[in-house]
Amino acid sequence: MTSSPNDWRVATVSQIHVETTGLRTFTFTFDEPVRHLAGQHYEIRLTSDDGYQAGRLYSAASIADGIGRTLQLTIAIMPYGEISPYLFRYVKAGTKLELRVPFGGHFVWTPDIADPVLLIGGGTGIVPLRAMRLAHLAARTGVPMQMLYSVRSAYDMAYKSEFLPDGLHSPADVAITFTGAAPKGWTGFARRIDMGMLAELLARLGGNPLVYVCGPTPMVESVGTILVAMGIESARIKTERFGPSRG
Numbered sequence: 001m002t003s004s005p006n007d008w009r010v011a012t013v014s015q016i017h018v019e020t021t022g023l024r025t026f027t028f029t030f031d032e033p034v035r036h037l038a039g040q041h042y043e044i045r046l047t048s049d050d051g052y053q054a055g056r057l058y059s060a061a062s063i064a065d066g067i068g069r070t071l072q073l074t075i076a077i078m079p080y081g082e083i084s085p086y087l088f089r090y091v092k093a094g095t096k097l098e099l100r101v102p103f104g105g106h107f108v109w110t111p112d113i114a115d116p117v118l119l120i121g122g123g124t125g126i127v128p129l130r131a132m133r134l135a136h137l138a139a140r141t142g143v144p145m146q147m148l149y150s151v152r153s154a155y156d157m158a159y160k161s162e163f164l165p166d167g168l169h170s171p172a173d174v175a176i177t178f179t180g181a182a183p184k185g186w187t188g189f190a191r192r193i194d195m196g197m198l199a200e201l202l203a204r205l206g207g208n209p210l211v212y213v214c215g216p217t218p219m220v221e222s223v224g225t226i227l228v229a230m231g232i233e234s235a236r237i238k239t240e241r242f243g244p245s246r247g
Helices: 083-090 123-139 196-205 215-229
Strands: 008-021 025-036 040-049 053-063 066-074 097-105 117-122 146-151 174-178 210-216 236-240
Touching: 008 066, 025 083, 025 097, 040 066, 053 123, 066 083, 066 123, 083 123, 117 123, 117 196, 117 215, 123 146, 123 210, 146 196, 174 196, 196 215, 210 215, 215 236
Parallel strands: 117 146, 117 210, 146 174, 210 236
Antiparallel strands: 008 025, 008 097, 025 066, 040 053, 040 097, 053 066
């Protein structure tokens, strides 16, 4: 079953997982399958009793096999927002919400892409990249993909059980750099993203990789500048900026 950019569906919250104090992953279940590309986003719409509506876009953290009934959205609370405070305070398993299903076609990864891929995420910018990684693992194409996750500390991490299962070691395809406090005994990267770090990861991939960068605007611009200086064509760098919002 296909979906259009104006296709609103009612989905049921089936699970809520607390990632950090201010970050939660909401699992939604649709009555009918939804087609999805890794990297796309959804809109949640709330309607008050007097008819006032508010909406907010969120990148999908995963959806099963590109078409399925189950969707995950990882959402950061914005204390003065219209959507996220309601989700954190009032939504529970069994709550039904309106979602506009999915849209966005520039910042996506599909299994037919034959080039090596480097995913670079900062903060909550890791969310759509996590969806790409899961889609890549499910597709088993054999094309190399490497992820770099920049985060202040282990306390601030999303998907900690997935990316740092024993507290000190990440999966082979995931590199983590801590920009604040690294875990005791950590032997990986512990600084802001720089040319040396990117050179090491690009060397692991080989070839002429595509690069996806998502995070706060200063981080995205800095990484983009470094990549171009390293000889990566700007056309092969896809970016998405996550910044302050009224979420």
